[in-house]
Amino acid sequence: MIVIGGSSSVALAQEIARELGCEFLRASTTRFPDGECYTRLDRDSMDEDVVIVQNTYPDGNLVEMLLIRDAAVGMGAKRVAMVIPYFGYARQDRLFKPGEPMSARVMCGILDRICDKVVTIDLHKESTLDNFSHPHRDLKAAGPIADYFRGKGIDMVLAPDIGAAGRAKDVGGRLGVPYDHLEKTRLSGTEVRIKPAKADCRGRNILIVDDMISTGGTIIAAAAALKEAGAESVAVACTHGVFVGDALERLTNSALKDVLSCNTIESSVSKISVARIVAEEIGRGF
Ligand code: R5P
Numbered sequence: 001m002i003v004i005g006g007s008s009s010v011a012l013a014q015e016i017a018r019e020l021g022c023e024f025l026r027a028s029t030t031r032f033p034d035g036e037c038y039t040r041l042d043r044d045s046m047d048e049d050v051v052i053v054q055n056t057y058p059d060g061n062l063v064e065m066l067l068i069r070d071a072a073v074g075m076g077a078k079r080v081a082m083v084i085p086y087f088g089y090a091r092q093d094r095l096f097k098p099g100e101p102m103s104a105r106v107m108c109g110i111l112d113r114i115c116d117k118v119v120t121i122d123l124h125k126e127s128t129l130d131n132f133s134h135p136h137r138d139l140k141a142a143g144p145i146a147d148y149f150r151g152k153g154i155d156m157v158l159a160p161d162i163g164a165a166g167r168a169k170d171v172g173g174r175l176g177v178p179y180d181h182l183e184k185t186r187l188s189g190t191e192v193r194i195k196p197a198k199a200d201c202r203g204r205n206i207l208i209v210d211d212m213i214s215t216g217g218t219i220i221a222a223a224a225a226l227k228e229a230g231a232e233s234v235a236v237a238c239t240h241g242v243f244v245g246d247a248l249e250r251l252t253n254s255a256l257k258d259v260l261s262c263n264t265i266e267s268s269v270s271k272i273s274v275a276r277i278v279a280e281e282i283g284r285g286f
């Protein structure tokens with residue numbers, strides 16, 4: 001088996017290959033002057049199963065994934081597993097207004113035609129994977145997040161909204177500390193209102209967990225509400241650190257003690273690795 005790293009996920013793919021004890025191959029990807037993608041796998045043949053690790057976000061990464069897969073199959077790859085650490089368009093998983101596309105389903109339709117297995121991590125909604133006809137698995141990052149924070153003095157885990165309540169329960173349960181969720185109302189794409197926490201936060205070292213941070217609006221509002229309620233410290237760990245614009249800078253300059261993400265999107269704060277859980281899933285077979 002060969003693990004191929006696309007440009008979004010080179011380090012993660014390398015780590016997965018190491019965990020599996022198999023070969024790692026980095027796709028050599030560049031852009032033509034007009035922006036189109038060029039990629040090449042530096043090999044003569046590929047008579048084995050391959051695992052391609054690549055995000056589908058931003059859009060250019062999806063094109064790169066399609067080209068890598070074509071190059072691998074063209075050289076004789078047997079079965080192809082796609083590991084999609086961050087699955088773009090997962091949030092448009094239903095029609096909010098008439099006339100919209102079901103973007104998550106469109107992405108699934110494309111992937112369904114090009115691989116034999118799909119592995120994702122903390123999809124916005126797990127049911128999105130029901131659109132795949134091949135074996136598929138959405139892995140949970142709660143284990144790696146809890147492992148990272150074990151012994152670091154966290155004494156409460158909170159989700160910023162009810163949608164992430166299960167994640168707070170999972171991480172809090174693993175750490176053996178109380179967990180709860182806040183109540184969030186979205187005011188606009190960048191602004192949210194967070195109600196004061198029901199749980200007693202006074203003097204607590206709180207960890208907020210969420211599936212993703214995009215603009216940072218949710219987490220900045222949650223951290224402010226918790227500090228207001230008397231929390232001793234507030235840290236945040238998300239699975240997908242999308243960090244649009246200056247979000248990461250605003251987060252690190254806010255009331256937060258720590259900002260961490262998993263390495264599904266690589267950045268200066270993506271210190272929590274999902275390589276082990278991905279390797280375990282790939283090791284179970286196609
Ligand atoms: C919402 O349902 C998600 O779980 C995140 O809370 C949200 O996408 C975060 O977005 P932002 O960082 O822009 O507030």
